[in-house]
Amino acid sequence: MKKFLILLCMTLFLVACGNSEEKSSSEPVKNKEEDSQEANKEISKKEEKTKPEDSNVTPQIKLGEVVVVDDFAEFLLKSNTFTREVHPSNDVDYGFELENSQEILMHTIISLKNLTTTSKRADLFISEFKYIYDNKYEYLPEIVMEVNNGKVFDIAPNHEIDPLKTITLHCAGFLPSEIENDGKPLKAVITVNGEKFEQIIR
Numbered sequence: 333m334k335k336f337l338i339l340l341c342m343t344l345f346l347v348a349c350g351n352s353e354e355k356s357s358s359e360p361v362k363n364k365e366e367d368s369q370e371a372n373k374e375i376s377k378k379e380e381k382t383k384p385e386d387s388n389v390t391p392q393i394k395l396g397e398v399v400v401v402d403d404f405a406e407f408l409l410k411s412n413t414f415t416r417e418v419h420p421s422n423d424v425d426y427g428f429e430l431e432n433s434q435e436i437l438m439h440t441i442i443s444l445k446n447l448t449t450t451s452k453r454a455d456l457f458i459s460e461f462k463y464i465y466d467n468k469y470e471y472l473p474e475i476v477m478e479v480n481n482g483k484v485f486d487i488a489p490n491h492e493i494d495p496l497k498t499i500t501l502h503c504a505g506f507l508p509s510e511i512e513n514d515g516k517p518l519k520a521v522i523t524v525n526g527e528k529f530e531q532i533i534r
Contacts, residue, residue, distance in 0.1 A: 390521070390528050390529065390530045391528075391529050391530070392529070392530055392531065392532060393409065393529050393530070393531050394531065395408075395409050395410065395411065395412065395531065396408060396409075396410065397409075399524075399529060400447070401447070401524045401525050401527055402447075403447055403448065404447055404448060404457075404524065404525040405444060405445060405446060405447050405448075405457045405524055405525065406444075406445040406447055407442055407443060407444045407445065407457075407458075407522075407524065408442070408443050409440060409441075409442055409520065409522075409531050410441040410442065410443055411439075411440065411441045412438065412439070412440050412520065412531075412533050413438075413439050414436050414437065414438060414439075414512045415430075415436075415437050415439050416429060416430045416436065416437060417429040417430065417437075418437060418439050418502055418504050420478045420482050420483055420484060420485055420502075421478060421482035421500065422481060422482035422483050423482070423483040423484065426483065426484055426485070427485070430506075432506075433509065434508065434509055435506050435507065435508060435509055436507050436508070436509045436511065436512045437504050437505065437506065437507070438463055438471075438473070438504070438505040438507050438511075438518075438533075439502065439503070439504050439505075440461075440473070440502075440503040440505075440520055441500065441501070441502055441503075442458075442500070442501040442502075442503065442522075443498060443499075443500055443501075444457055444458070444493070444498065444499050444500075444501055445496065445497070445498040446493040446494065446495055446496060446497055446498075447495075447496070448495060449495055450495065451492040451493065451494050451495065452492060452493055453488070453489055453491070453492055453493075454477055454488035454489070454491045454492065454493050454499060454501075455475075455487075455488035455489045457493070457524060457525075458475070458501070458522060458523070458524055459523045459524065459525070459526070460521070460522070460523040461473060461475060461503055461520070461521070461522050461523070462505075462520070462521050463505045463507065463518065463519070463520055463521075463533075464517075464518070464519050464520075464521060465507065465511055465516065465517070465518050466516045466517055466518075467517055471505045471506070471507055472505070473503040473504050473505035473506075474503070474504050474505075474506075475487075475488060475501055475502070475503050475504075476488070476501070476502050476504075477491060477499050477500065477501050477502070478499065478500040478501075478502070479491065482500065485502065488501070503520075515534070517532075517534065518533040518534050519531060519532050519533055520533060
């Protein structure tokens, strides 16, 4: 009877030791998994902090590049030129000429298409257009549109654009003549339906 009790006690002792060893061997695995998860979280946080802030960067566009503002308009800047006179596409005898020798015209031609489902006044598509010289001087151009098959100019508020129709706009900025050849930065900034784009002229 005593031998049986001794054997029973030894058996219980060994089982208890075995359970203790199993627990101690499994706990480090759990800690490693937790450490790995924490490390991944830290890496994710660092990656989020190092991502560049793109929200304030104005998209740059190129001449001849078609730009689509969803369900509103499609446009492209066809050309930028320094000039002293501006004419519609199909009549070189019509237009206007700059007389002030202290100024030069920056002339931009824009093709604009109405992507809305209703007719809209032509001047409501481009909410702002300006030239920025040397990163600080701003010039707002005169904007007219071609009518009568590109033979004459008229102001945009006088006309509506039907859905999916395209018009041609002419922007003429009166700049100091010294800007033409001084090589300093010059860009055009256009805002369509609240979205701003810039095109580097030089």
